[in-house]
Amino acid sequence: MLPPPARETTTFSRIVAAIVFAFAFPALVLSQAMIWTDDATAFAQRAATAASAAITALPFGAVLGWPYVFCAACAWACLHQFGRHHRSLAAIIGAATGVAVAIKLIGLQAADVVLLWPLSAVLGLLTGLGVWQIAYGRRQRSSAPRKASLA
Structure with missing residues (x-):
């Protein structure tokens, strides 16, 4: 049984920020993970490659x-x-x-499935939760009452 309808609302700017996050976060994490786990290169070379990969990962994330x-x-x-935009469903998506x-x-190659599927699922789960947090998460509310305009 699904929980009751959600009451959270969002704005267009928060939706755009969430979509940008959905493109950028997985691309940056995967590019940095591939670089920093490579034992074949020296540490200084990895640092330089990681800095440039942060810039090049963004277009690749958008294109792919x-x-x-x-x-x-x-x-x-x-x-x-339908009012069912809950945090748990964002994680599942x-x-x-x-x-x-x-x-x-x-594909379904058994040798890589054990490593890549859980990693991709966790990265997707974190991305879904991040998108939900950006789109519907905490908002700063002003504590000062609004003043009526005299004009």
């Missing part, structure tokens, strides 16, 4: 990740329309998107 972000955004728009990326990258 748009089908996944688009599908996840469509699923999320449907949930939002993110994890499913991460597994879809892993399937596309390696």
Whole structure:
């Protein structure tokens, strides 16, 4: 049974920020993980490569990740329309998107499934939760009462 309808609302600027996060976060994490776990290069070379990879990962994330972000955004728009945009469902959509990326990258090859599927699912889960937090998370509310305008 699903929880009651959500009361959280969002703004267009928060949706745009959440979509940018959905493109940038996985690309940056994966690029940095690949660089820093490479034992074949020296530490100084890895540091220089990591700095440049932070810049180049963003366009690659947008070019290669748009089908996944688009599908996840469509699923999320449907949930939002029906008032079911809960944090737990964001995590499930993110994890499913991460597994879809892993399937596309390696298919069903048994040697890589054990490592890449859980990593992709966790990264997708974290991305889904991050998107939810950006779109619907805490807002700063002004504690001062609004003054009426005299004009």
